[in-house]
Amino acid sequence: MDIEPLLSALAAALNDDGPAVEVLPGDSPGSHRLELATDAPEGSAAVVRTSGSTGTPKRTVLPVDALAASSMATAEHLRAEGQWLLALPVHYVAGLAVLTRSLYAGTRPWAMDLDARFTPGGFTAAAAELTDRVRITSLVPTQLARLLDDPEPETVAALRRFDAILLGGGATSEPLRAAARTHGLRIIRTYGMSETCGGCVYDGEPLPGVRITSTEGRIRLGGDVVAGGYLGNPGLTDAHFSVDGEGTRWFTTDDLGSYRDGMLRVDGRIDDVINTGAVKVSAGAVATAIESVPGVRSALVVGIPDPEWGSAVGALVTGQATPEAIRDAVRAELGRAAVPHRLLPVAEMPTLPGGKPDRQAAISLLGGAGRE
DSSP: OOOOOHHHHHHHHHHHHHHHHHHHEEETOOOOOEEEESSSOOTTTEEEEEEOOOSOOOOEEEEHHHHHHHHHHHHHTOOOEEEEESOTTTSSHHHHHHHHHHHHHTOEEOOOTTSSSSOOHHHHHHTTTOOSSSSSEEEOOOHHHHTSSOOOOHHHHHTTTTTTEEEOOOOOOOOHHHHHTTTTTEEEEEEEEEEGTEEEEEETEEEEEEEEEHHHEEEEEEEETTTOOEEEHHHHHHEEEOOTTTOOEEEEEEEEEETTEEEEEEEEEGGGGEEETTTEEEEEHHHHHHSSTEEEEEEEEEEEETTEEEEEEEEEEESOOOOOHHHHHHHHHGGGGGGOOEEOOOOOBBBBBTBOOOOHHHHHOOOSBBOO
């Protein structure tokens, strides 16, 4: 994959020698095309689209100072600046952040062939090309799950060689975390989004300079890593972004959670609440209960339109557990209202090109699944 034009354009933008770059999806799933965002305000380095996993993608403006703050805070937390392996599409913020962090560190990233499907063999081969003593990569849980599903010794050795594997873009199931511990991998679970230049909370702790509060249960993130707003959408910008009296930029997320004793707990998205028969059910809580069942690798829970209940709980599940065992476990943990009405075993979860769960595809798949 040729990332040279993007690296050059991004370096110019970060040095205020060129316009902001905007990276858009290419013709194939992992490819990209580069444009110059001439409509971005002065001081902008990049414009990225939100993933669109729950709605229409938004053009998020990333100022130079925000990307610099994100890169420096990451290096400070990791206590190292090393060589990155790019394993995520660069039109998503997590992939772009690999390049900006590399540019600020003065190291040379190595890119996988992102035009092809992500495979353990491709990852292992790309990891073998790294030359720096300190090695870092960013993955999403789906990718790590593929790497640890009956892995070859060479793949495990490649993963162990990384000083840090940042894991974000969605919740990490306990079975996957257990597998990572079994193989001795240095996993760091990250939380963040396009609006914060990527991950800004590592293993529940905010990066240096990042502040966390909440309003009506919604997580608010503050600091220099916060983006400048949504390009061409002042109404949505005003709804989510603000600057306090001290000049600190804040972003109000659509995630529910709490911040106590220096640790952030994310409970799920506002739209993860499924209202079924006038009973509110947390999709995240149901997924956690399912993933506690022996034999389950992962679960994706969504609300499905239902003529009787308004919405019904639907679940895609990977692994070997039986539907009866899954429903019994959810019923015991959360009550009858949380039991999936529609349950579909799948070999792999549907994902967006960036590796995040594709909720719309899940809803479509569950539309034909059997009911309890």
